Amino acid sequence: MFAVTILGNNSAIPTPDRHPTAQVVTYNEQLMLVDCGEGTQMQLTRYKVRRSRIRYIFISHLHGDHYFGLIGLINSMSLLGRTEPLAVYGPPELEEILMMQLRVAATTLRFELHFHALLPEATGLLFRDKDMEVSYFPVKHRIPCYGFSFSMQRRKRRVIPEQARAYEIPSAFYSKLQDGEDYESKTGSIVKNDWVTLPPPRPKRYVYCADSIYDEDLIPYMQDADLVYHETTYLADLHQRAAERYHSTTVQAAGLAARAGAKRLLIGHFSSKYTELQPFLDESRPVFENTDLALEGTTYLL
Amino acid sequence: MFAVTILGNNSAIPTPDRHPTAQVVTYNEQLMLVDCGEGTQMQLTRYKVRRSRIRYIFISHLHGDHYFGLIGLINSMSLLGRTEPLAVYGPPELEEILMMQLRVAATTLRFELHFHALLPEATGLLFRDKDMEVSYFPVKHRIPCYGFSFSMQRRKRRVIPEQARAYEIPSAFYSKLQDGEDYESKTGSIVKNDWVTLPPPRPKRYVYCADSIYDEDLIPYMQDADLVYHETTYLADLHQRAAERYHSTTVQAAGLAARAGAKRLLIGHFSSKYTELQPFLDESRPVFENTDLALEGTTYLL
Incomplete structure (x- = not known):
């Protein structure tokens, strides 16, 4: 199985019903967490995702709605007796923040935390195991930000x-x-x-574009992906506000997916100003038919 | 009105139904927040507590279940357009953590954040306005930790x-x-x-004892208080584990309340190993009759 489970689909301000960004990528029996907003550990419990199975965590950037839940999750993993190493990939300052928070609490983790700093403006392979290959690419946002590409390893003939x-x-x-x-x-x-x-079936690929201003430079990374997640913080009429805040609209995200030849598009990171999400679909689908809303607790199969 | 609203009653590991420590002290139209575990901002929304009314935040110590939600709350306050200053009282390292998290996000708060460092092993007045007086006292825990005493100002004759x-x-x-x-x-x-x-009625007083090992030195601070909150992480049979982890049991908390002549006791910070809370009451009440469970979403009037 190769799938993405949405734990949070909201932008900056969380509510009890819409949580900040967090996703679980499942492949075979392994779990990877992509971003980790406040409350992610409760969302993992709510949706019965076994946190002990998470081996890799990827943090796209250091806006709070993408990482404020990480220290709590790590802390709980240790309290629950985890001994397996955990690999965290994120901007270099994240390591400093985590280490300081552990230090002031006099906490010694019961497992090894391997931190891998993402280098500014870089791109490349993050890790590869027998089933999966993860790479990253720069995304244009207000602060350094990265997208991630998850590709199943090429199968046998x-x-x-x-x-x-x-x-x-x-x-x-x-x-x-x-x-x-x-x-x-x-x-x-x-x-x-x-x-x-x-020849073997083409390896399936999931591309997570994090928070991004409208940016055609993303197209090569999205090219032919089976599933692309692209933020749509705003509906199309607020394209100016979107640009000012380094975010995107429905029409922009759908346009990129269409031009990249993606198979399917998942949209999320909705501004908390919106109470209804249907308009996001209504605007995206005419541009890119195979669009779905990233709904909390929903798993999308590749 | 002088009241305490419980937003979280759980110890270290949060679940979707039991949140880490956070309380709101209300007096007249003012709100003060006492500790701020992960998810507190969502709990404020859930229980319709207006975060814009919070003027003071007190953080007892830097274990995550007492402060991991603070940066998210501060961030959201700013995004929501707050302009009124906010005063935060807590261990000195907290300021460093908050400032670093704001810096890496390139966030400039729209309001003034006044940080007041609590000095190790100190005690004394934190602030006084026309209605309320807040002081603090040291509590014995695994890391520096403080309790808080909230006293209505003496009324007129x-x-x-x-x-x-x-x-x-x-x-x-x-x-x-x-x-x-x-x-x-x-x-x-x-x-x-x-x-x-x-003579004026005796000013009412709420005493929050934070996380504490069993400690008779707390009695003078609890003396004659109208309401005392004391943690009971464990039931009485686990008194040894409680001591090892600098926590307390039901019988210990109730015993202190009785000896201090407190009027009422609120118990909380229950270990997540317990699914039923009734046994906490069953053990406390024979020692101190006027005991209540700190239940999420419940307001206790003084």
Whole structure:
């Protein structure tokens, strides 16, 4: 399974019903947390996400609605007896803030916290394991800010059983076929790999664009993604206010998704001035049909 | 009105139903916040407490369940356009943490934040206005920690109308009688103030003991208080664990309240290991009858 669960969809000012940004990316049995606004640890409990399974946390930028809940989550993980290491990726000052908060509380974490500073204006691979690859890219916001791209690792080639049997390839060799090897028969003749296999399915990709002003430079990062999250703090009429505050509107986000050839768009980070969310969809869908609202407690499958 | 509203009654690990410590002390139209665990700003919204009315915030100590929600609240106050100054009292490192969090977000508050550092092991008056007087005292916990005492200002003397009339004191002079002045009649004879007035009612007092190990040194601060809040993180059987972690049990808190001659006791800061709170009452009341559970969303009048 590769999925995104929304824990919060609101911008700056949280309410009891709309929480600041936090998302859980699930792949197989692993969980990754993307941003961690105030109250995220309660949201994890509410939506029965097992915090002990979280191994990686990515913080896009240091506006409070994206990280004020992190120290509380880390603290609780330790109180609950976590021993597995936790990796946190975020702007360098975040480490200083966390360390100070632990120090004044005389807290020694029961697990290793590995902090990885995101370098300003940089881009690149953050980590790769056997299933997943995460990279980051700069996003234009009022302070240094980063988006994240989550890509399943490329799968193995698919054996076409009829073809393999036709060439009398023993099934014990199939796993090597999946790895792309050619087959050499007992008589020395070569069966080319691509005669008997199909290329692996394209690895699915989720792209999280964090908080961003309207920015066409994001298109290459969103290109062909299966799911893109782009903020829509404002409806289209407030495009000027959006630009002033380094945020985006519905029409802008949907336009980028369309131009990038994304498969699906998730919109969120709604300003707390809006009580109804339907207008966000009504404005986005004419520009990019396959748009959904990022709703709290909802899981979106890739 | 003089009252305490509980916004959170849980110890370290919050859940969606039990929040970390935060209380609102209301007197007349003013609000003061006492501790500010994660999610306090959402709790203020949930229980319709107007955050714009909060003028003073007191933070007892720098364990996260008592202050992780402060930066978010301050941030939201500014986003919501607050211009009135805000006074925050807490351990000195708190100022450093707040300032760093504002700095990395490039946030300039729209109001003045006056930070007052609580000095280690000190005690004394924090502020006094025409209605209220707040002082603090040291509490024994794993890190520097303070309790707070909220006392209504002494009221004016009460005129006994029958007596005042008997001495033919004109009613225009009554406000001076309330201030304690004697009355001199036209013939030059003196009517002593205490012949025609009664002493003012004793000023009501709320004492918040924060997180504390069992400590008889608290008794003088609790003495004769109308309402005392004392933590009971654990039930009586876990007194050893309580001591190890610098916390208290039901029987200990109730015992202190009884010895201090307090009028009423509020218990809270329950460990998240307990799902039922009734046993806390069952253990406290035999020791100190007038005990209540600090329940979220409940207001206790003095």
